[in-house]
Amino acid sequence: xxxxxxxxxxxxxxxxxxxxxxxxxxxxxxxxxxxxxxxxxxxxxxxxxxxxxxxxxxxxxxxxxxxxxxxxxxxxxxxxxxxxxxxxxxxxxxxxxxxxxxxxxxxxxxxxxxxxxxxxxxxxxxxxxxxxxxxxxxxxxxxxxxxxxxxxxxxxxxxxxxxxxxxxxxxxxxxxxxxxxxxxxxxxxxxxxxxxxxxxxxxxxxxxxxxxxxxxxxxxxxxxxxxxxxxxxxxxxxxxxxxxxxxxxxxxxxxxxxxxxxxxxxxxxxxxxxxxxxxxxxxxxxxxxxxxxxxxxxxxxxxxxxxxxxxxxxxxxxxxxxxxxxxxxxxxxxxxxxxxxxxxxxxxxxxxxxxxxxxxxxxxxxxxxxxxxxxxxxxxxxxxxxxxxxxxxxxxxxxxxxxxxxxxxxxxxxxxxxxxxxxxxxxxxxxxxxxxxxxxxxxxxxxxxxxxxxxxxxxxxxxxxxxxxxxxxxxxxxxxxxxxxxxxxxxxxxxxxxxxxx
Amino acid sequence: xxxxxxxxxxxxxxxxxxxxxxxxxxxxxxxxxxxxxxxxxxxxxxxxxxxxxxxxxxxxxxxxxxxxxxxxxxxxxxxxxxxxxxxxxxxxxxxxxxxxxxxxxxxxxxxxxxxxxxxxxxxxxxxxxxxxxxxxxxxxxxxxxxxxxxxxxxxxxxxxxxxxxxxxxxxxxxxxxxxxxxxxxxxxxxxxxxxxxxxxxxxxxxxxxxxxxxxxxxxxxxxxxxxxxxxxxxxxxx
Numbered sequence: 001x002x003x004x005x006x007x008x009x010x011x012x013x014x015x016x017x018x019x020x021x022x023x024x025x026x027x028x029x030x031x032x033x034x035x036x037x038x039x040x041x042x043x044x045x046x047x048x049x050x051x052x053x054x055x056x057x058x059x060x061x062x063x064x065x066x067x068x069x070x071x072x073x074x075x076x077x078x079x080x081x082x083x084x085x086x087x088x089x090x091x092x093x094x095x096x097x098x099x100x101x102x103x104x105x106x107x108x109x110x111x112x113x114x115x116x117x118x119x120x121x122x123x124x125x126x127x128x129x130x131x132x133x134x135x136x137x138x139x140x141x142x143x144x145x146x147x148x149x150x151x152x153x154x155x156x157x158x159x160x161x162x163x164x165x166x167x168x169x170x171x172x173x174x175x176x177x178x179x180x181x182x183x184x185x186x187x188x189x190x191x192x193x194x195x196x197x198x199x200x201x202x203x204x205x206x207x208x209x210x211x212x213x214x215x216x217x218x219x220x221x222x223x224x225x226x227x228x229x230x231x232x233x234x235x236x237x238x239x240x241x242x243x244x245x246x247x248x249x250x251x252x253x254x255x256x257x258x259x260x261x262x263x264x265x266x267x268x269x270x271x272x273x274x275x276x277x278x279x280x281x282x283x284x285x286x287x288x289x290x291x292x293x294x295x296x297x298x299x300x301x302x303x304x305x306x307x308x309x310x311x312x313x314x315x316x317x318x319x320x321x322x323x324x325x326x327x328x329x330x331x332x333x334x335x336x337x338x339x340x341x342x343x344x345x346x347x348x349x350x351x352x353x354x355x356x357x358x359x360x361x362x363x364x365x366x367x368x369x370x371x372x373x374x375x376x377x378x379x380x381x382x383x384x385x386x387x388x389x390x391x392x393x394x395x396x397x398x399x400x401x402x403x404x405x406x407x408x409x410x411x412x413x414x415x416x417x418x419x420x421x422x423x424x425x426x427x428x429x430x431x432x433x434x435x436x437x438x439x440x441x442x443x444x445x446x447x448x449x450x451x452x453x454x455x456x457x458x459x460x461x462x463x464x465x466x467x468x469x470x471x472x473x474x475x476x477x478x479x480x481x482x483x484x485x486x487x488x489x490x491x492x493x494x495x496x497x498x499x500x501x502x
Numbered sequence: 503x504x505x506x507x508x509x510x511x512x513x514x515x516x517x518x519x520x521x522x523x524x525x526x527x528x529x530x531x532x533x534x535x536x537x538x539x540x541x542x543x544x545x546x547x548x549x550x551x552x553x554x555x556x557x558x559x560x561x562x563x564x565x566x567x568x569x570x571x572x573x574x575x576x577x578x579x580x581x582x583x584x585x586x587x588x589x590x591x592x593x594x595x596x597x598x599x600x601x602x603x604x605x606x607x608x609x610x611x612x613x614x615x616x617x618x619x620x621x622x623x624x625x626x627x628x629x630x631x632x633x634x635x636x637x638x639x640x641x642x643x644x645x646x647x648x649x650x651x652x653x654x655x656x657x658x659x660x661x662x663x664x665x666x667x668x669x670x671x672x673x674x675x676x677x678x679x680x681x682x683x684x685x686x687x688x689x690x691x692x693x694x695x696x697x698x699x700x701x702x703x704x705x706x707x708x709x710x711x712x713x714x715x716x717x718x719x720x721x722x723x724x725x726x727x728x729x730x731x732x733x734x735x736x737x738x739x740x
Contacts, residue, residue: 395579400553401551401569402568402591403643404590404591404594405594408594412590417579417580417581491581492623493582493583493624494580
């Protein structure tokens with residue numbers, strides 16, 4: 001009987017994988033993305049629950065993607081199907097046409113990219129000026145123009161607002177405003193300053209959860225200085241085409257449904273009352289909240305994801321880094337080139353490296369693995385090179401005299417003797433990777449970072465720690481595991497403190 | 503004739519290590535390369551071994567198989583047991599474990615290494631034991647040529663004297679072509695039938711010890727030999 005050929009085995013393996021893919025495709029999936037701040041999480045969660053209620057497709061949540069570049073990149077490459085965005089961001093950051101503001105005009109320009117927009121959700125998330133409600137009534141101010149009549153007022157502004165041209169400098173020129181005093185203050189502190197009566201005016205985001213709680217009035221931007229940041233759903237056109245019922249349910253459920261006050265209230269539920277996003281969305285949709293996954297019950301899954309990220313990327317990095325290091329040790333000129341190459345990779349900020357992976361690999365686990373692997377290379381390559389090239393020259397020369405060459409020289413002499421240094425490099429990479437892997441969450445790679453990103457959005461230290469502490473514990477555990485591995489890999493005589501005999 | 507260097511020149515960077523060196527080593531003889539540090543004597547061994555290539559001139563070795571090579575401090579591999587160290591060439595040559603074992607036992611006796619010491623690691627050996635192990639490794643494939651580079655250089659005087667006597671016996675017993683590099687004229691006297699004195703990469707004189715002592719080719723030869731002589735009143739005291 002003939003043995004099955006390798007190619008046959010490979011092909012049947014592929015078929016099996018493809019079959020799994022088909023099985024999944026029977027329940028079609030709509031992937032919903034979000035940025036990594038509270039409002040985006042809530043809107044995305046509402047969209048996801050509407051999708052699930054409609055029943056045309058499963059909703060897959062790819063939340064907490066870090067920033068416009070990443071989440072838009074994911075949409076453009078088809079890794080997600082829909083996410084909440086703001087018209088100003090679409091015009092400025094995506095289309096690079098700041099003058100375009102009308103929804104229809106934006107939708108028309110997105111058409112060639114295979115994208116579309118839902119109707120405006122009903123609120124605007126932009127800079128606004130806030131005063132205490134009682135003061136507004138007393139002074140009779142309802143619009144920004146009204147401030148011109150009160151040059152004696154004082155203000156506290158966030159540093160960003162004070163610097164940006166679409167912030168205070170531009171606003172002052174545009175409305176010809178004068179104030180008695182303008183102080184710089186951290187955003188979180190301005191609310192207290194206003195509530196305590198120490199200032200009369202602060203800058204806010206119009207849907208900030210604090211607004212409702214502190215009973216503040218937003219001044220109407222009557223001459224429309226602030227750019228238009230109306231919330232909309234930005235989606236792939238194929239979503240509307242393939243799932244028409246879902247798309248119209250999303251339009252019915254969201255377009256025109258959330259005004260600024262409602263959004264501020266929903267944000268407050270999450271930010272101030274620490275209600276999970278799923279619950280906030282359910283409250284808005286008037287449903288009984290599902291038994292939502294608590295961060296704690298997710299921990300097991302996140303540990304699995306995180307460990308997979310670390311183990312897979314580290315394994316690949318070792319499989320790549322060892323030969324690269326050996327090659328570099330053999331060819332000094334190549335070593336320069338290699339070290340420069342992996343060194344440059346290391347200088348790219350981890351988050352940027354992750355972002356660069358999106359056009360190539362989309363979002364999710366694969367680009368995270370590639371980026372982590374590239375990141376882990378340097379210590380492995382460098383230590384392998386250093387370990388081999390710093391071996392006693394007389395001992396290496398002796399191999400030739402003894403007739404030990406090629407792989408034998410490597411396996412019998414060089415690698416065992418360099419093993420301490422090489423293992424130290426791998427250990428460094430491993431611990432580094434555990435930490436860096438928390439950033440994978442920004443491109444939907446999962447792991448402990450998911451909790452950290454959510455916690456950052458909610459400014460909730462507890463949630464951040466629930467991601468950060470296990471990550472630190474895993475780093476320690478992996479370090480301990482490698483210490484144990486040293487006993488297997490490093491020859492006994494090299495581990496023992498060498499006794500001087502002369 | 504076993505080994506012949508003809509007009510060999512070798513430079514490292516700008517530094518000339520060997521300048522127009524010619525010498526022949528007769529089969530079955532022990533030839534000593536004598537000189538101070540930097541005289542080029544170790545470079546000659548590396549050329550014979552093929553670890554280095556001459557810039558000009560030729561190096562001829564009429565021998566099949568590997569050459570045995572022993573250096574100062576032994577150059578044993580710290581991560582391998584002594585037995586593993588000394589059988590490395592045999593393993594690389596594909597010998598069976600039994601053949602390695604048999605050869606190991608014979609040679610351990612010849613070089614005077616206790617069998618128990620084969621199980622330990624190099625850092626657990628004394629300097630003299632390390633050199634015996636290194637010699638054992640050099641002999642394991644029964645090579646026709648044995649090259650010894652300052653084999654006693656790193657030993658204390660007593661171990662040195664003891665191993666020197668032993669080495670002379672072993673060399674006589676194994677009947678190989680041997681080249682010994684040393685800076686010590688007493689060793690040159692004890693080991694060598696023929697001595698080549700080198701200085702700054704050039705051959706100063708080749709001959710028997712008596713030739714060098716009685717008919718020095720130039721004043722340096724006499725100066726070099728006398729420099730290492732103990733003071734006469736010291737010899738009298740002893």
